[in-house]
Amino acid sequence: MTLRNGPAGYGWLTKALHWLTVLAVAAQFTVGYLMDADDSGRGRGRGRSGESGRGRGGEGSGYLDDPETLLRVHVALGLTILLLAVVRLGWRRVAGLPPWSEYLSEGQRRLAHWTERALLALLFVVPLSGLALVAAGDDDVLPLHVGAHLAFYVALAAHLFTNLRPRVLRRML
Numbered sequence: 001m002t003l004r005n006g007p008a009g010y011g012w013l014t015k016a017l018h019w020l021t022v023l024a025v026a027a028q029f030t031v032g033y034l035m036d037a038d039d040s041g042r043g044r045g046r047g048r049s050g051e052s053g054r055g056r057g058g059e060g061s062g063y064l065d066d067p068e069t070l071l072r073v074h075v076a077l078g079l080t081i082l083l084l085a086v087v088r089l090g091w092r093r094v095a096g097l098p099p100w101s102e103y104l105s106e107g108q109r110r111l112a113h114w115t116e117r118a119l120l121a122l123l124f125v126v127p128l129s130g131l132a133l134v135a136a137g138d139d140d141v142l143p144l145h146v147g148a149h150l151a152f153y154v155a156l157a158a159h160l161f162t163n164l165r166p167r168v169l170r171r172m173l
């Protein structure tokens, strides 16, 4: 198994970074929606330092129902994703990319190229919009964060359209 990407395909570091990112992003979306579901519609789980932050209406809530805990996990994961994105982008510059899969047409290659760039950009934009949301301390910035993560879904759908087929998927395994 080689370290660098080359004519033989992706090296192990690119693969490890790719799947670590997928895991972290999947966990992050789960926590994000849990926070949203946990929400009473106001306060949105932050800026409520004066409150206990435990559940609503005094119901006994578990660890993962605690809005403050969820937000802390969400921020920590978001920063991890940001760090992974920095390392990834740096490594992509150093290690380059393997030649295209012969199973992708010219049009699919163009689509794959732009969706990879969009995904990489969004790995910065989504966490940064989250940081802006927390820094602002109110919901004015929420549409930016929600919009950024919806854009992520669009790019991911295009990514899966080109890559989620056995002969292409094998290149990242």
Ligand code: HEM
Pocket (backbone or CB within 6 Å): 025, 028, 029, 032, 033, 035, 036, 039, 043, 044, 045, 046, 071, 074, 075, 077, 078, 079, 081, 123, 126, 127, 128, 129, 130, 131, 132, 133, 134, 142, 145, 146, 149
């Ligand atoms: C890749 C990284 C991230 C993803 C995929 C993500 C995703 C999400 C999702 C799906 C929601 C629920 C939005 C809704 O429908 O209401 C959410 C909410 C939120 N996110 Fe993130 N997020 C990320 C990073 C961050 C970071 C780094 C921060 C802060 C430093 C952050 C702060 C927040 C906050 C405060 C909310 C609560 C919004 C509400 O009031 O409901 N996020 N995020």
Ligand code: HEM
Pocket (backbone or CB within 6 Å): 014, 018, 021, 022, 025, 026, 092, 100, 101, 116, 117, 119, 120, 123, 156, 159, 160, 163, 164, 168, 169, 170, 171, 172
């Ligand atoms: C968080 C979600 C994802 C992001 C941000 C992402 C990002 C990327 C990027 C940037 C590349 C280009 C190589 C690199 O620079 O590392 C890539 C390649 C690839 N991704 Fe993803 N990806 C995601 C999810 C997935 C999923 C869920 C699958 C399949 C189930 C997948 C399959 C592939 C494959 C097969 C390649 C190699 C394509 C080729 O032959 O060149 N990706 N991905």
